[in-house]
Amino acid sequence: MSLETGSGRRTVARLLWREIVEAQGTCVLVEIGPVTAPLKNEYSVSDPTDCIRRFKSLSPALFRNYLSRREGGARLALSTHPSGEESRELWGLLKKSFEWTLVVSQVDFSPESVTLLDATDSCSG
Numbered sequence: 001m002s003l004e005t006g007s008g009r010r011t012v013a014r015l016l017w018r019e020i021v022e023a024q025g026t027c028v029l030v031e032i033g034p035v036t037a038p039l040k041n042e043y044s045v046s047d048p049t050d051c052i053r054r055f056k057s058l059s060p061a062l063f064r065n066y067l068s069r070r071e072g073g074a075r076l077a078l079s080t081h082p083s084g085e086e087s088r089e090l091w092g093l094l095k096k097s098f099e100w101t102l103v104v105s106q107v108d109f110s111p112e113s114v115t116l117l118d119a120t121d122s123c124s125g
Contacts, residue, residue: 009104010031010104013029013102013103013104014029016102017029017073017075017100017102018073020073020099020100021072021073022072025099025100026064026074026097026098026099026100027073027074027098027099027100027101027102028064028067028073028074028075028076028094028097028098028100028101028102029073029074029075029076029102029104030075030076030077030078030094030101030102030103030104031075031076031077031078031103031104031105032077032078032079032080032081032103032104032105032106033079033080033105033106034079044066044067044074044075044076044077046076046077046078046079047078047079047080048078048079048080048081048082048083048086048087048090049082049086051076051078051082051090052082052086052089052090055093056089056093058093060093060096060097061097063093063097064097064098074098081105081110081113081115081116083111083115084115087115087116088115091115091116103116
């Protein structure tokens with residue numbers, strides 16, 4: 001990535017999210033970490049524990065509808081990575097609810113990040 005504004009992983013994820021939404025795909029953009037004030041109007045902002053508690057009993061369609069924006073697509077901002085069983089529940093619910101889940105977060109190998117990677121689909125060529 002570049003040091004120039006507008007060419008980092010967040011920008012790339014947002015552009016990819018927009019392309020998927022415009023092609024009529026179901027997609028959620030999840031950003032993990034501190035959310036700046038202007039973004040709070042664009043996202044359903046939540047603590048991971050609160051998010052799991054509120055949404056785990058919803059059907060995938062209701063969860064998708066709750067997170068969906070008027071202009072299309074869905075966005076979710078989490079203050080931190082969910083941990084342990086909560087992580088598996090959240091990524092499982094997102095996987096059942098959306099064709100695509102794009103995640104932007106810090107790059108590290110913490111247990112929470114590894115759980116996220118374990119929940120992803122692998123691509124083979």
